Amino acid sequence: MSNTTRSAPALYGSEASTDEQRTALTSGEIPVAVYGLGKMGLPLASVYADVTGNVTGMDVDPAVVEGVNAGENHIVGEPGLSELVSEVVERGALSATTDGPAAAEAARIHVVIVPTLVDENSKPDLSVVESVMEQIASGLEAGDQVILESTVPPRTCRDVVAPLLAEESGLDREKFGVAFCPERTASGRAIEDIHGAYPKIVGGIDDESTRVAELIYGEINSQEIIPVSDATTAEAVKVFEGVYRDVNIALANELTKHAEELEISVLEAIQAANTQPFCDLHIPGAGVGGHCIPYYPHFLIQMFEADSRLMELSREINDTMPTYTAELALSGLTKHGKETEGSDVLVLGLTYRAGVDELRATPAVGVIERLTSAGANVTAVDPITDTHEPFEDVGAAVVSLDDARQRSYDAVVLVTAQEAFEDLEIPALAADDPLVVVDGRQALSELQNEHGIYYRGIGINA
Template structure:
């Protein structure tokens, strides 16, 4: 058993005091909490925990992140209200930050882990970051502590990986501490709103007491309903199922787009009309599915279990082809007007996977650039949201500023991500000659459909 200094603080797991007394201790700052991972989702979560409980230590491996938070500064861009909240909770001593995970664990009674889980080059889930953090937690784990995992993981991770690891490395019996999975249901750009209760909060423990403590914790954090499920594995499946649903639905919309082209109709109009039926909820097609969530979560089932996954596998394949499909619309448009792909100047608008969010994981822009450059096009790319250029330059693009774009001329323009700054861009003025091929990957340039000198191709729009 750990000699952790947290033993003097009130325990939540296995305590014989009343729930009301535990709640008062939690909100009164008597229960120290450690939040491991201070990234896009972790810092907002740590800040809300600090605001509610007044006693949070945030842990991150990046010294620069810890230094900025310790100074009351928010390093996450594009999260309304987060800078003010970070400054406020740091100023009143409710939130501190450190790189020393095991030290924070020794002081904490509640351990909340929210670090990335990605896939390796073979699309298999990579739990190395989660496992590393759990080793730090185990080093300071005490009887009566509660461990919460918010990171999206393959189902059975809490049962088969987290709990056994904590027990083995802490020396505690499994029944002496709690483990629950409480998936984050948060989107970039609205993290505080989501954490505080935009959606019901799912909680599931590896035993009934773990679930009870998780309900208690998130009942104070969230204003929305707390939904306890049978166990941690069910809670893990809920989060993965949500991502799989979106991936499969988007794949269906992308496939329907190609049928709509042959039918010479607008798939968007058809989808909008179909969705007036309450049993239909078709998503919107686009240039590709990116980010750190949807492209990865299906693999948490496909790669880890033996059940038939043909639908998920096919959906991944369909969505992975959309960047190439988008680029092909530009190349076929050039060919239609007698222009060779080789040597044509093509502008790619948007590099981040989503508008307004500096996130490049699995961004469709990469596949678009690779296909265009592979066809011999001279590719220029721009995105005012990100400062990262090297991966796209390696793929064959010349990444420039928006001012530089306005000075250039192009044979084709491909919109991948509809950044707000592009709204003021006079696209017709960018034409090297008539017509300028415009590929609209996000239905954001529809006003150009009938513009003189524009050959418009929109994903989801027959033109």
């Protein structure tokens, strides 16, 4: 616990007018610490620095800290971020450190955006969040505000964060604020989203925590700030958003399999159905990946006793899609008299999403695993990522796009529609006719009627 009283003004419990508090925040009088400088944390810290002029970013990776202090952006694919990082560092609005307690000692506002891990059974693991909170507690003082942006199971702020901070700091719980303000950003548009592509949700463990969070994000976000009843409600909003998308995608994936029997394009049917304002069906695909949607349902399933059959079934359906995608290729080979054993298959796209170097829960692993288990020789390519081990571990040979062009294949499976694949002459890759093409992202539909191509498209005519 800190033994000093900071001269910087506080927002939590302040008797100053709202205008005076806003001026203190935006003039740099109130120091801010942002814990976690990853793909969402660095954009958030940079925007905070741009608005407040006084931010310390904390990260455990010395290379990240060194780069930020040099004005460098280590996040790929975020428009405007490199320029913003360089600008705020140059004017002294942002610096970085690996010393969490030192950052906490100096700050009045503490913003946490670190990963919530899951264990081998998909149960949420709050150890990283708790570790950061312990560092914050070492420098926490009366009047400080702690904001958690990391997605967590509902009740985390109430049952974990606030008690931990009070116990470790020695402060009475009523002496500091805790609020949950979920990040609502997507890779590739983080700055735009943080500045206000959507309303910002804020919810505190008490009314004063909510008020302070609303004031802070009123300066960060140009959209409406929506204060909800409490931190638990705010936590649930974020988890519910992810669950909605997972369940909706599962429905679309299940409808895809019905469309196969109906001999129709489910994508055409979905697009037509969505012209009705009460319908918002999502798009089927080769699988659901990333650090969000595949995990958020487990923040409810694993943590609470309420019936979760729909969420569990949706997870099961979406988890089957990589295998389903691979089976389309294998059945296509068999249909045309080609042995799956020893067949040559090219897998296009390894990241979970186009343009984003993120491999967590990527469906490409499951696709490759099923193909190699059937005896296929799998070549894989993705110009977005330099990480090959997860795919090599399940039997793929990962090559460059230029190398892939020099080879011939019995089947091509598109898992992720990277921009670089748009110029790829897929018919020229055929070892012989027909080349089996499985389109997992509705990106190769122009090949449906191409001579020498046997096309299977998830969501088109699967």
